[in-house]
Amino acid sequence: MYLVRKRVRAFVRVKPTADFAQDMIKFGPDNKSIEMCLKKDAKKEAMNSRQTNWSFRMDGILHNTSQEELYETVAKKLVSEALIGYNGTIMCYGQTGAGKTYTMMGTTTDYKHRGIIPRAIQQVFKATAQSTDPLITVRISYLEIYNETLFDLLSTVKNDESSDMQMAIVDCPEGLYVKGLSIHTVSLEEDALSLLFEAGENKRVIAEHALNKHSSRSHCIFTIYIESRFRFFSDVKCVNSKINLIDLAGSERLSKSGSEGQLLKEATYINKSLSFLEQVITALADPKRDHIPFRQSKLTYVLKDSLGRNCNTVLVANVRGEAAHLEHTLSSLRFATRMKWIATEPVLNETYDREGTVKALEKEIALLKQELAMHDSLANRSLVSYDPLSHVQIEEIKSQVHRYLKGAIDEIDIVNLRQIQEVFKQFKLILSQHECEVEARLRSKYALIDKNDFVTIAALHKAGVVDVDGHLVQDEDEQAFDTRAAPSPRRGRKKKSRRNGETSRKEGMRSNLSWKDVEGDLPSKSQVMFSTKDLDVKEVPRDQDTANVDAELSEPSPVEDSQQPSSPPPRPAAFEMFKEEYGSEISRIFKENKSILLDRKKRRSTVTQRINSIKLEMESIKKALEDQQQERWQQGEYVDEKGHIIIDEKEFLLIVKLKELKEEYRCSYAELQDLKAEIEYCQDLVNKCRNKLISEFEVWYNESFLIPKDVLEALKPGGNIRPGMIPINRVMCLEEDVQERFEHMQKTMLPASPASVPFYKAKMRTDQKHAYSKTMSSLEQMRKKPGLIPAAGKNKTMSFLHVT
Secondary structure (H helix, E strand, O other): OOOOOEEOEEEEEEEOOOOEOOOOEEEOOOOOEEEEEOOOOHHHOOOOOOOOEEEEEOOEEEEOOOHHHHHHHHOHHHHHHHOOOOOEEEEEEEEOOOOHHHHHOEOOOOHHHEOHHHHHHHHHHHHHHHOOOEEEEEEEEEEEEEOOEEEEOOOOOOOOOOHHHHOEEEEEOOEEEEEOOOOEEEOOHHHHHHHHHHHHHHOOOEEOOOOOOOEEOOEEEEEEEEEEEEEOOOOEEEEEEEEEEEEOOOEOOHHHHOOOOHHHHHHHHHHHHHHHHHHHHHHHHOOOOOOOOHHHOHHHHHOOOOOOEOOEEEEEEEEEOEHHHHHHHHHHHHHHHHHHOOEEOOOOOEEEOHHHHHHHHHHHHHHHHHHHHHHHHOOOOOOOOOOOOOHHHHHHHHHHHHHHHHOOOOOOOOOOHHHHHHHHHHHHHHHHHHHHHHHHHHHHHEEEEEOOOHHHHHHHHHHOOEOOOOOEOOOHHHHHHOOOOOOOOOOOOOHHHHHHHHHHHHHHHHOOOOOOOOHHHOOOOOEEEEEOOOOOOOOOOHHHHHHHHHHHHOOOOOOOOOOOOOOOOOHHHHHHHHHHOOOHHHHHHHHHHHHHHHHHHHHHHHHHHHHHHHHHHHHHHHHHHHHHHHHHHHHOOEEOOOOOEEOOHHHHHHHHHHHHHHHHHHHHHHHHHHHHHHHHHHHHHHHHHHHHHHHHHHHHHHHHHHOOHHHHHHHOOOOOOOOOOOOHHHHHOOOOOHHHHHHHHHHHHOOOOHHHHHHHHHHHHHHHHHHHHHHHHHHHHHHHOOOOOOHHHOOOOOOOOOOO
8 A cells, every 4th residue: 555645636616607807817827827816905005004916836726617618627637547446526606696516517518518527437337337347336425514414315214303413424443424314325327326416406505696596505524435345365455435526615715705594594504604714725835734623613623534634636627717706716726725725645555355365265266176076076186287278278179179079089088177177168169150150051051031022022023032912932842841941932933043952952951050049040030031042033243133122112012001112212312302292482582582582682782882982982082182172271271252252163062072972882781781680581582491391291201101091091181190299209109119218219319429328318317207297296286176276287288297
């Protein structure tokens, strides 16, 4: 066990804002330093001697960073070390509304914006799935500290005022734990996320005040317990670790938050516990302090073994960048600086299970006794080795097995148990290779098709391979041979084809393998197997083959089925068909509106160019007038008897031309405004036509290719289903099984990555539980007051649980 001395890592995350105080907060070029400058009050400048400039050095400044970048920087390494046995703690600290809960939890509606806790759960279970040697067990707990009262957010029992008496913090030599806190074993990522979402959304205390609409009024500690067992032949090693993910309630100043009543009481408890936490941090950072005041509050007492010491600790200081919150930001940065001075000595938590070691030794003794008994029974043998088989010995056993199967030797000499195990292993390998060869031989001789592929079935029916019901056509002599044999057509066959079938059948009878031997390798019932030699067609290029099948699609098929073809045409091709037939009128209106819109846009471009040329000409005339006035002023101005200035003819013509251009500019500008209004109106018409065309196409495509015919019959007027009773997406799922619905959800709702499946499934389970509980509570209220509808339900349609 080696002790590595480290320090607490501290990061600063700045909440994005449009009012960022750039002149007061500056980041270093390495994104690890931050400088702050507070402006002095002009009224108190003569008497105020407070410090106004500060500089802080952190492990990283996270400004305008995504949730993924945050996790990669802050938590990924810590979780990886926890998987090998080191405890870890990640704590979010800061003022109210700075983004602590978003950093830790993220959002439950968007996979990309999930926080540290869901990502840590995903990383742990990914490592669990990839691990084979250690047997990893994952457990979770969720503790809430509200007004100095402990609550279990994962408990199935409702919390009451006496819950704190049942839950207590116990400090024992084995470590600190909370008595009464439920710890749940989870084997899937989805189960852990479901518990997390249910507790985070429905049980945690949240309130609204002036600074934050969703302010957390309690401290929450989500803990992941990881237990890894390494099983060897002689001992059992157990590695235990835990990850504490702490979302602290935000500190707030009552003058800004305006809290009153219950909010004021909650804010008092929050600020008090955070003050005690700061005292503990100050004491831990001072190496000369002997006493650490952990017992001042329940928050500090619970975090006794999570703040420094033998634990990897990371702090995320969430701050706000507005000028109005700079003093609180400064306080958070000071707290982060104190955290960085805390020294940690992470310890690998290894233990050896004595009971498991005894069982392993007993198993070894029993195996040795079996070896000795075997040795005694074979008294005529000597120099028996009980060591693991070498590569040379394995090759020798492999050679003996092959010679035994070929009949070169009558028996294999028995030496020890390990040799017997290796002999059976070689037999298994030979059998597996033999099965692969048989399957390859069958696939080279026969073609396999799916019975749901109606296009291919129609082509085979035309060729005479299958009947109208889709069953294989067999000769009478073949039926006497075996129903599993490759069939040949009964009617419409040429003699050459029959001779080929008989030759193929004779070759199959001459084979060393019987049909019973290859029964496991035959295709399933959902597939049709036919001999490639039985088809009475010549070898043609694949393109020509495809063209023939496409030609057959246009002919009426003799097979009638209630389902639509399993391979509908591509949407682009179907869209062209729709515009030519059912949607021709809408398509024509759309094209006309679009042509009108293009014409108006061309006219707008022409008018804009004319206005720009007029402006240039007006500017040139104004420049000429200024030159004329300057020249007249230099030469001296002439006035008439009434005192009016006399101008020459050239200047007069320029003034008249400028007046005409101004009038033309006003007319062109008015025409441009009218064109803009027309373009906006035409654009709206084009958008509406486009949406109408797409929606009509979707309905036509679904009814023509996707919705089963029997469902279409029910949807017709007078059918069993009224229009609007079942949404189209539910109609599309009437013929789907669970697997098909899940695959459809993957394609439409999970575009991010396959790893997002547990996240969305956990969210779906949480929503279903919430809707169920809400519905049951509404029904309970209706039972209490029979015949009465609650006030919230008057003049409204009652909402029930959605069927999924």
